[in-house]
Amino acid sequence: MTSTLQSHVIAGMLANDPLLSGEVGLTTLLVVLIKVVVAFVGLLLSVILMVWFERKVIADMQNRFGPNRAGPFGLFQTIADGMKLIFKEDLMPARADPFVFKLAPFLSLIPAFLTFAIVPIAGSFNDGLDGVVTILGQQTFMQVADPQIGILLFLAMSSLAVYGIMLAGWASGSKYPLLGSVRATAQMVSYEAALGLALASVLLIAGSLSTNAIVNGQAGFRWNVWMTGLVPFVIFTIAATAELNRPPFDLVEAEQELVGGFHTEYSSFRFAMFFLAEFLNTVTMSAIIVTLFFGGPSGPTFGLTNWVGVYILPFFWFFLKLLVFLSMFVLFRATLPRFRYDQVMDLGWKLLIPASLGWFLLLVAVRVGSDQGWNLVATVLAAVAGLLAGAFLLILSIRASASKRAAVSLPGEGT
């Protein structure tokens, strides 16, 4: 009795997935195993292709060829680089903390893998299918797991990844990695706030944390990108770029200032793990953006309910959307120069966090207004007036503190 109750509770915590709602048999395990293996291998492959894609595209943008020696169109370049890294000498500084030094790359890599587990990559969301597919006679979703905490797992994992970077810098026993990791930690922690607030707008519209439910709510082009009014998407994208430490927010790895950043002392396979985690995060973050704002794998299936309509077309839509965002990150890298550290912090704390909070409050006002049957226009006007007042006070306080700081001249500084 207790055991069945426990298993129900555990199953409920783990997933809304119909796969785990009934009896857990051998085929269920097999299906889970297949999904895990496919996701793992697919993710590794996608990283290999992403590195190649980024280098090729950025070469196009800079009038170069990019990798074109290893394999057709240089496709095997990443594999060659990986082989090289594996065969390199594995160094550890004498003053490093051995255990933490070895632990850090895993703390960086594993969350990157885990996050992708909640991303639905296929399954038809039309015709009332709700993304359910049938594998080996078992009904399931096309994602490794669909826990009830859903998108919170993503936030938790991106917070965990900060530990990898922080501990890597700290355990290296060397000054540049330490400075790099301090920067990285400060940056990632600050942008996580903006990221979470932008995400809250989506959750408000979707009414669920489950990624499957979020995607399902967006079927038929009711994409969150316009359902939430574009602002959360823009903020989320900027915050995600900062969270990924990608250009123009890559000052964690600012070579001019910090040598290699937090992974300066890493070499060989441990460095490869950081490198892998970085690109894994890029792919995963693009997938999360697609899931949250662009309806994931949902798209026209032309009434097909066979394997083409359930697997091929949704995956095609998902891949297409993913590609757009991967290209966007490459475009950012090719175009934008790196921010200065104080600029990054200014942008995060003084603009993105207040803006995302304000927009969230506006959406809340609209939501509450529609629930209570208030006049929509009046509600929006009142909310906007309140937010403008808040923005005014914020600007005033920032100016006041800036002028106060300017009044205090530091020793060695001119008046």
Place this chain on the structure above:
Amino acid sequence: MGYLNGFGVVIKKWIGVKSATGARITTQYPEETRPKPERFHGRHVLNRYEDGMEKCIGCELCAGVCPAKCIYVRGQDNDPENPTSPGERFGFVYEINYLRCIHCDLCVEACPTEAITETKLFEFAFTNRADAIYTKDELLVDDSGHPQQLPWENWSGGFDPAQDSSGWMRATAPSGDADFVGIVAWAGELGYGVRDPQRASIEVESGPVPAGAHHDDAAQDHGEHGDADHADPTEPESTEPESTPATKTPGHFDSAADLPEKKRRFGK
């Protein structure tokens, strides 16, 4: 819209790959090579005279001037019956360690006999430290003045002595033409493909400058006996006469008139 214009430029490059703005500038290196710059510094050679005699006299000036301490020279007296070089002594041991060499060309400047010059060969990646040390046998040109190709050297671009010899010599070198002292000029080497010394491409206001009128730092630092006019390279260096007293005081200008001349040449 300054930021968005930047995106526009990049996207234009991206989709305009075949257009003029998107033309790729990469040289596909092993298959294609770019012409080497005129004053390129590559690996050294030890030259011979036309009669096959070695030019090196074992004076060790190159080793002395080398800032990377990569040259090791030992001289020995010539066998009077069967001399290796014209004159008293010859370079008995001559080694250059290319793990240290920075290709500054100071050895070439220091050499009183133009025995050591640099070619433009630079593709000589070696896979062990022993190969990195080029011995005299490896550095010495063959009877026709042609450098030797060592097994690990890549000469896929071919070797054209007229192009690949450095041809770069400061007239401050003791063996330079006295007319050109203090003026950058070219000289031939490697025994053939010889070009006459030419005027530098830098404009000189008052035409050819008489010997001793201008003093180069290089002349004072590296060739104290440097301004000898057409010294026979076979003569031992110490027998060369001093040309002007001014060369004895390093870093000193004779007259105020020298100063603007120097500034004009190096200030650009």
